[in-house]
Amino acid sequence: MLQQSGFGIAITGSGAATPTAYLDNQSLAQLVETSDEWITTRTGIRQRRLAAASDSLSSLATAAAAEAIAMAGIAAEELDLIILATSTADDLFGSASQIQAQLGARQAVAFDLTAACSGFVFGLVTAAQFIRTGVYRNVLLIGADILSRWVDWSDRRTCILFGDGAGAVVMQASECDRLLGFELRSDGSMNNCLNLGYRGQPKSLVEEVSIGQGGYQPITMNGQEVYRFAVKRVPEVIEKALYRADISVDKVDWLVLHQANQRILDAVADRLHIPPEKVISNLANYGNTSAASIPIALDEAVRQGQIKPGDTIAAAGFGAGLTWGAAIFQWGR
Template structure:
């Protein structure tokens, strides 16, 4: 198997800044309540004319510039999203068209907030067998599927996209050493959009009941993350042949700031720096890991040889882990 390297990173968030005060009134809370519960102070929401593919294209272009390659050099484009432009075709098809990457296979992955790590795994599988370059994008636009009166969800989410360009080991760059994917279908009801698919198409009754909106059992999600993530990380590091002391950086899904603090303590990574963007961008779904990775990389936080642990967790329920040697 050929090593796969990260050749560049990129990110994009919409221009519109949405404060806690703006989402608080309809949800029946205030800024202090949101900050105390989540650590979030603001988020970005897309403009009326923007779709998920627009965010993905902007992040993809930034990653291509960082990698120093052009779109026509791509052999595969993977878009991880749970908020596609349309049920069909894949959002990646629009991204391929807009980037001018006509030679690339383009498809979507939906593992909700774990989607970026699932997308990395899919792209790695292609590159280790056929070579070339892959563009993996995590992009979500949750503001369109949030119930403004639901304080459990509307306060948590923002819109954005992040991307990485991957290449084989003939290139220099951070090496993806190991990946692991997990799904827990018996817990699929914890996070869902009830309507809009083949089981419950959207009609007037559905709209009246608000079933087109994103829903989440917050307590159930916290219990899942608290119960599962520490043991999954422990097993993953063992499989990688490293110990917790070896990890220099932790880049988790930016679900909720207070949850991240609790989870990070439970992971017992004594030397690791946890990187966060949740305060200003909130939870951007599949975009949160690549947005945060890009921010850390561009700040100069990583040095050659550092071990970076990526951890996604979210709907499905699902979890995805990646170990990157910078």
């Protein structure tokens, strides 16, 4: 598709980084009452990568970013913008600027974007607007999360699900527009279904003046509600994005969903009539890595030769907020 006004977008490089340590289901069964059979049949997850206390989100994100920049064939100094999609920054004020410094991307402005497991898709659409208006030409988008910091490891409803990692892509201005269509949605009325909430206690400063101080509590989730939401809303939003792209579902080469649960992946593909061989899935090895899951899966499929230049990809994220969204794009220049 030739962009008639402004600039088109090409996604020219990808990268990923995950911690070396992993926790498989058999080991997890030593922490909570569960089993490998129970977890795999309900989620498809067999192990998850976990960051050590000495690891940082910025170091994982920087490693993934460096791979994406190298694949795109540009230098870090050529980047105009860095967007970090994360809910677990090292610093509550944001970690994108730390990554900018670690990469040596001196010309790039950098900021964090928070949309939980939808963060990468929301970031992709956000980055596209800067390119399409001609403001920036080279954008680095990173999805990264270390959710193990915020998991209650005695809660078997959540501790079996989450892993840590980072994935990245480079997006560049292009004469041919490879971002074909998108759709983003939010529904705050369902916010209580998935939370990583702040809880404070009153603290008196002076007479008649008190504040709240505290910290963030472990992740809580209503798994059944999130499942029902995902299998209904994700196919809808992909269909809407396909409509905006003016292509039919049979033209999709690969479905790259947020890697939350294999049953969700299967249900979404079935409702869209997308055959299983077109569904990218690596959650068995990584678990749910939140904003990192789509770019990690994308990068792995690219490097294994599954996804090739020109292939059409339907990507969709969904999660806390609740938020969900889809983007239809072609890989490569």
